[in-house]
Amino acid sequence: MRNPRGGLTKLTYNGASEAALLNQAFAARYKNTVFLLQGGYQDGSETGNRGDTYGYGRTRTAKDPASYDQGSFLGKVRHYFAGGHRIGLTGEWFDRNYNERTRTSETTATNVYHTRSENQRSRVSANYDYQASSPTALFSEAHFLAYWQSIQTDTDITNNDPARPTAYVHQHLTLPVESYGVTGSATNNIFTGPLHHALTYGGEVFLTDTYQTQTGQRALSNAYTHDNFSDMPKVHGTDMGAIVQDRIGIGRGEWLHITPGFRFDYFQRDTHNTASYMANAGYAGLPHGAHGSHFSPKILVEARVAKDLILYGQYAEAYRAPSATEEYLNYSTPPVYQVVGNPDLKPESSRGWEVGMKYGNSERGAKLSFYDNHYHNFIDMMGISGCTGYMLCYGYTNLSHVRIYGVEASGNWAFDDHWHIWGSLAYADGRDQDRNFHLSSVAPFRGIIGFGYKTQRWGTDLSGTFASGRDNAKYLTSTGTLTNQWKTPGYVIFDLTGWYSPSFYKPLRIQAGMYNIFDKAYYNAASLPYGQSSSSLSERYYTQPGRSFKVTARIEF
Template identity: 25%
Template sequence: MFKQTTISLSIAAAFFAAPSSVAEQFEKDSEVIVVSGSRIEQKLNDVAGSVNVVTEQEIERELAVDLNSAFKYQTGITTTGSAGEAQALNIRGIGGNRVVYVKDGRRLNDAYSGGGGLIIGRGYFDVDNVKQIEVAKGAASSLYGSDALGGIVVISTKDPSDYLSDKDTYIQVGLGYYGVNAEKSATVTFAQKLSDFNATSIQLTRRDGEETQNYQETLPGFDYTSNAVLLKSEFNLSETESLLATVDYFDQDSEQIITPSRVETVDDNESVSLSLEFDSRSATTLYDNLSAQVYYTDFEQVSDQVRWNDGSRSRTGPYTDYNDYRFEQSIFGTRLVLDKQFDLGFSSHQLVYGFDFDSYETSRPRFKSRKDAQGNTLIDHEGQKTFPGADTTMLGLFVQDNITLIPDTLTLNAGLRLDRYDMEAKESALYDGTDFGDISETALSPKLGVVFSFTENLNLVAQYARGFKIPPHDLAYQSHGVEPFYQILPNPDLDPETSDSFELGIKGGFDSTQFSVTVFHSKFDDFIDNKVVRMEASPIPGMPPKAYYQYHNVGKVEIEGFEANYTVWLNDNIAVDTGLTYTKGKDKETNTYLNSISPLNGFVKARYEANNWSVTTAFKGAKRMTKVSDVDKVKTSGWGTIDLFAEYDFGNLRFNAGVFNLLDKAYIPYESVAGLAADANLEQYTQPGRNFAFNAKYTF
C-alpha cells in the first residue's frame, strides 16, 4: 500500500514546471506568518529551522476536532490519544514533557505519565477558537527554555480585531457532528466594537461524545462532555499601545460505567487561565516593539474510581475501593519580549531579547477508601504515595540577533539563552523521613541559523540549536512501592536532559510550486530512566528479593532522518500537496532502536476548488515497522487510508463534510502500540472503520 504513496509523490513531482496561473484563494506557505522562529512575527520562508503550520482554514476544511485530527497530514509529527481523551504530539520521535506547549504566550500544563500510559496530556483545549498552531521541530531552548528538548507547539487564538476587521459586530453559530465518536458540537462566537478604544469577543463551544471505538467496536464505552469559553477584550490605549485581557476556560468530564457499583470511573479535567498583555509600538532607544504579559493558569484533573475486588487475597473477603486520584498544577508566569532594528557597518540587525519567569505549584494527591461487602469502612480516605509534588521556578534571559549580512542573500540567526531553575519537593506527612533534596541548576542554550538565498525563490537553510529539559518532579521525587516486592526511591541528583539538533534544508517558493527538503540529526544526552540500584532479601520466606528502583540519567539517543514537502498548483482550480517523512533513532547505550520512532510515512492531498465549493481527496500511508528495540517487541504492517472532504460556501452559510477511512480498512498505526510485547492482543488498537463528519457555520 505504501508504494501508492511513492507513486503519487513521483506524479506530483512531475508537475514541477506546471503553469504559473494560480488561484488567489490558495494560501502559500511562504506568506504564512509565524512567531516560533524568533518570538516575533516572521515569514515562514525566512525561518532557518523547520516549522509546520496548521491554520484555522485547514482545521475547518479537514473537520479537525482535536490535536489528533488537526495534525493528521503533517511531516515529522505523530499523535497519541483519541477524541475525548488526553492527547499529545510526538515530534521526530520525541514527545511528552520533552516538548513545550505555549498557548497565547502561556505555558500549558505538564503531562504526567504513569503505569505505561498517558494520564495527563496536553490536548485539553478546544480547536474551534484556534487561529493557528505552529510546531517548531528540533531543540528550541534558546528562545523557550526548559522542555524545548524536541520542539515547541505554539497555539494562537483569535483576538476581537480578527473578527471585526471591517465591521462593528460579528456573530457566528456553528453545529457539527463527528461520527468516529458520535460527537455533537455547538459553537457561538460574538464580537462587538464597544467604542473607538475597546472591542470584546467571546466564544462558547460545547461538545458531547462517546469513546473512539476500535475497528471491531469492542472497547468499553464512556461518555464525555466538554465546555470551552474564550473571552478577550482589547483596549487601544493610544495609536501605538494596546492592552489585551483574556479569560480562557476549558472543562472536560467523562464517565465510564463498566459494571455499576463495581467498576466505574468519573474524570473531570478543568483548566482556567487569566492573562493580561501589553503591546507597544512606540519606538525608543531600547526597542521598536515591546510585548509584556502576566498570566495565571490553574489545571486540575480529578479521577473518582470504584473498583470491586473479590477478596481472594484478603482476610476480610470481598471489598470495594473508592479511589480519589488528582493531579493539580498552577502556573504563574510573566514575560517580556522586545525587538530593535539597527544597522552596524555593512550589516542590518533585528535584535530580539527579553526574559521569562514561570512558577509552578504541582501536587499529586491520591486517597483511598475501602468498604467490605457489608458496607463497613475498612479504610477511610487514606493517603496513597506516588510523589509529593513540587514547587518549581524557572527564570530565563534570552537574546537573538537576526543579522542581514548581504541584503536578500545571506541572513544569520544567532541566539543565546541563560536559564536558572529551582525545584523543591512539597512537604507532606505521608513522606515523613524521606530525603528528597532540592534541585537547582543553570543551563546555557545557543542557536545559530543561516538562510542563504540563491534567488528570490530558492533558499538554503541550516541551523544548530541546543535544548534542555529540567528533571521532571514526578521522576525526581518518585517515592512509593508495594511491599515486599519493590520500592522506588527519589533522586535529587538528576541532571537535566539535553539535546543538540542540526538541520540542513532547501526551500523553494515559485509562482505555482513550493517545496522543502530537510535532513536532520539530533543527539540527546542524559535521558532519564529508572534502573535497579540494589536488591534485598525479602522478609517473607520463599519470596523473591525486593528490588529498589531509582531514576537516573542513563540514556544517550541519536535520531536522524529527512522530511520532504511538495505543493503544486496545476491551474486556477487544482492543487496537489504531498509530504514524506523518514526517521530512524537508536539508544546509543544499548545500540537498540527506539520504540518512539515512526516508520516511513507520507501523504498526498489533491484539491479541486471552484468559485464557492471545493473537494479534497487525501491519502495517508505508512510502511511496515520492523526496527524495534527487541525481538520481543511488537511490529506492525504497512497501511494506507483515503479520506474525502467537501466544502460549500453559500455566502453567510459555510458547510463542510468529510468521509474518513473511505475504503473501511482495518489497520494499526505503530505509534499506538510502540513498545508492547510481540504477543500482545492488538485488537483494541485497531483504528475506526469508515465514518462521517460534517460542520455548518452561519455568520450574521
C-alpha cells in the same frame, strides 16, 4: 473593520466518537477596543476502534463503553493606543468529563468497574505589545506577558461486585498543578555600516506548585492497599530562561541573514513534606530536590538565493528539565496501570544540525529539511520489571546517548483556479547509541498525498495517508534489560472530504468527510503504551477508528 460586530456558529457531528459539537464566537469593536468571546460544548461517547471482541476482561478488543462532555470558554479584550502600543486581557476555561465502564478491568460477569476522569484548566493572562510604525526604528518591538494557570486532573475509580461485597473499592485521585509567571522580549534595530542588526533579548520566569492526593474507601484493608494519602511530596518548581540573539542582515536587500544567539536556562525543584504524604505506607523520607543550569548557543544562516527560494542551515543546542511528575509521582490504579517517578532524573541536553530550503507560498510552494540531533541524558519512558497485577507499568529514565535524525518535506501546487495537489512526509530514526536499539518514542515513516478540485461554491479533496511498519523498536526496563515494543504493520488509508456554500445563503458553509474509506484496521505506532506485561490488553484494542463520517455546518454573520 467594516462591520464593528461579527460572529461564527459551527455545528459538527463526528461519527468516530458519535459526538455533537457546538462552537460559538462573537467579536466586536468599539473605537480602539476589540472584544472576543468564544465558547464550545461537545457531548459524545468513546472513540471507536476495529476491535470486535466484546464481553469483559483483558481479552476484550472493543473499546470500553464511555460517554463524555466537554466545555470551553475564551474571552479577550484588546485596546490599541496611538504610537503602536496595545494592552490586553485574556481569560480561558476548559473542562472535560469522561465516564467509562472499564470492562477490560472486570474479572467476573457481575463485576462493575467504573472510571471517571475530569480535566480542568483555567488561565488568566495580561499582555502588553509594542510595534513601531517603521520596521527600521531603533526600538522596533516589545512584548510582555504575565499569567496565572491552574490545571487539575481528578480520577474516580469504583470497583464493585455484588457477588463479592468484600471486593468493593473506591478511589479518588487528584493532581493539581498551579503555575504563574512572566515572559518578555524586545528588539532593537542597529545599523553598522552595511550591516543591519535586529538585536532581540528577553527572558521568562515561571513558578509551579504540584502535589497529589488520594482518598477513598474499601471493604477490606490490608498492609498492601491504602487510601487517604499522597503519592508524592508537594513540589515547588522554579524555571528561568534568558535569550539574546542578533539577526544580521547582509547584502543588497538583506538577501543573507546570520543569526547568532544563546539561551540560558535554570531550574530548581524543592520538595516539601505534607501530612498526607507522610501517611503513605511506603514513605521512606523526603526525596531530594533538584536543580541545574545550561547555556545553549545557536547560529542560523538564511540565504534568499532567488525571489521565492530560501536556503538555511542551523546549529543549535537545547535543554529540558524533568517535570515534577516525572521525578516524584508514584501511583497505581490496579489492575490498570502503575507509574513510578524517578527523583534521580537528570536534565536533558542536546545539540543538533538542520539544513533545508523553503520555496514559494501557500499557492505553490515546497519545504525540505534534514536534521540530526544528539541527546545527552535523553528523558524517556521505561517499563517496570516484575509488573504483576497491572496492564501497564512504566516510569522514567535517562538514556546517556541518543541520536535522532530524519527528514521532513512538504509541497503544494495549485495548477489553476480549480485543481491543486499537496503532500508531506516525515521520516525519523531514533537510536540509543550505547545499547544500539531503536526508540519506541520515535514514530516510523509517515506521508500523505492528496489532490482536490474547487470552485467558488464547492470543493472536494481525496487524500491518502501511508505509513511504514515498525518491527525493531525496543524500550528499556527498570532492570536494565531491553524489551520489544509491539510490532505494527504498515498501512494506507484514504479520506474523502468536501464542502459546499449555497448561492442563496452565502454565510453558510457545509463540510463533510468520510475518513478511512475502506475501513482499514491500522495502528498509530506512537500511541501504543509502554510497559506492557503478560496482563496487558490485546494489541487490537489499540487500533485506530474504522470508517467514520464527519459533518459540519458553519455560519458567519
